[in-house]
Amino acid sequence: DGGITQSPKYLFRKEGQNVTLSCEQNLNHDAMYWYRQDPGQGLRLIYYSQIVNDFQKGDIAEGYSVSREKKESFPLTVTSAQKNPTAFYLCASSKRLAGLANTGELFFGEGSRLTVL
Amino acid sequence: KNEVEQSPQNLTAQEGEFITINCSYSVGISALHWLQQHPGGGIVSLFMLSSGKKKHGRLIATINIQEKHSSLHITASHPRDSAVYICAVPRGTGNQFYFGTGTSLTVIP
Numbered sequence: 001d002g003g004i005t006q007s008p009k010y011l012f013r014k015e016g017q018n019v020t021l022s023c024e025q026n027l028n029h030d031a032m033y034w035y036r037q038d039p040g041q042g043l044r045l046i047y048y049s050q051i052v053n054d055f056q057k058g059d060i061a062e063g064y065s066v067s068r069e070k071k072e073s074f075p076l077t078v079t080s081a082q083k084n085p086t087a088f089y090l091c092a093s094s095k096r097l098a099g100l101a102n103t104g105e106l107f108f109g110e111g112s113r114l115t116v117l
Numbered sequence: 118k119n120e121v122e123q124s125p126q127n128l129t130a131q132e133g134e135f136i137t138i139n140c141s142y143s144v145g146i147s148a149l150h151w152l153q154q155h156p157g158g159g160i161v162s163l164f165m166l167s168s169g170k171k172k173h174g175r176l177i178a179t180i181n182i183q184e185k186h187s188s189l190h191i192t193a194s195h196p197r198d199s200a201v202y203i204c205a206v207p208r209g210t211g212n213q214f215y216f217g218t219g220t221s222l223t224v225i226p
Contacts, residue, residue, distance in 0.1 A: 113158070
């Protein structure tokens, strides 16, 4: 079945370490996103990519990096520069509809919970 | 001010009750999304609607574009409906969204 796979589901990091969260989709979607979820807050956009080899910063990109070398993959690296990385991270994808604003359904992965020790 | 406001924040219901979750937004939109986040954390899309009403099983979503308001109804609620329900509306033209903070629903047997 088509969908989005995130790994790992749980990840522990020591301060000063970089960690990479994996996101793979087989939906043939052009657009992919990384969101951060904290208790009591709505999802916040970290990075998004509308097409291979292109990505844009979201609202809270500081301390994070991404790459989009393949259509199906959009890994997120949480760097040591991220001051408060403990959170739940969600990857999503949607069809890219050129010229139309936001009419695509979002598909989400199961999430990755990162804890800094 | 949040662009998307949901109410209530938390909701507890007895099995079988009719449930309503509300979403108000302040921006002009082309479509509104209702999402369900299950206890494990994954999110699924329930509805995407731009006018009127949509129904899927026991779930019904309505939207009033003029009043900038949408409701999600659950008929004959069941403990498996326990989840966080999130409203989202488009933002700009880059497939970005404003998300509500969610309504946490618990259905008691």
